[in-house]
Amino acid sequence: MELFNRFSAVIEQTDFCGGIPRELLLREGDRLSTYYAPFDFINMEARLIICGITPGFKQAMLALNEAKAQLAAGATPMVALREAKNTASFGGPMRKNLVRMLDFIGIPKTLGIPSASSLFGEAKMFVHYTSALRYPVFLAGQNYNGTPEMTTHPDLRWQLHEHLSEEVARLEQALIVPLGPKVEAALDYLVQKGVVNPDRILAGLPHPSGANNERIAFFLDQKHPSELSSKTNPDKLLKARQSLLSKVAALGTNIQS
Secondary structure: OHHHHHHHHHHHHOOHHHOOOHHHEEEEEOOEEEEOOOOOOOOOOOOEEEEEOOOOHHHHHHHHHHHHHHHHOOOOHHHHHHHHHHHHOOOOHHHHHHHHHHHHHOHHHHHOOOOHHHHHOOOHHHEEEEEOOOOOEEEOOEEOOOOOOOOOOHHHHHHHHHHHHHHHHHOOOOEEEEOOHHHHHHHHHHHHOOOOOHHHEOOOOOOOOHHHHHHHHHHOOOOOHHHOOOOOOHHHHHHHHHHHHHHHHHHOOOOOO
16 A cells, blocks of 8 residues: 555656556566556455466556556555556456366366456455565566566565565465466475475366466366477476375365465
């Protein structure tokens, strides 16, 4: 909330057709730049945390434009933050792939909902969307994709300590679904720091990006190993799939927040 209050005037006055203004810059150096975008909202009712790497440019623009619209309509800062985050989180094809995989491993049964698709609708109170790096990071002007390592680079690691640690600690009973190995590494870092219980982490899902469709199809048992390219490791995915299915099944039904 502190950063939103600091930058709300900029958000209200900016035409974001020109991109993210430098007035929202938080840190810069070593070709890395971190900008503020309104991803501060924490859903304290959540039973499930879905964690990506960092908001990309498109997500940041969606959040900024929604926050601007909410403020113009007279919304309180808390409502503006909530709606900005709901609007920007895991949209497009990524959302469809994520729903398919969460359904496949049994998350709906655990949460007592008909499908993971309802996490983006009538059951949205059960989920908290976040990123290992809460605020958007760019490397040489492009979306950050996990390199350099966020656990070792000081201009990235501060977000793990200041923001991700806060979120997983405040939602101490929620399960955590990391999206991709880079996010898994960030959560392992917090496990080593004693911030998060590893039993809460449901690691192993392929990243839901459309660029990852082959791995997703194999994970969902829709593609035979003989059909895979050399870029996909079927043994690794099979091991992750079995581990997730077993772990989610052992959780039972209707975990409590």
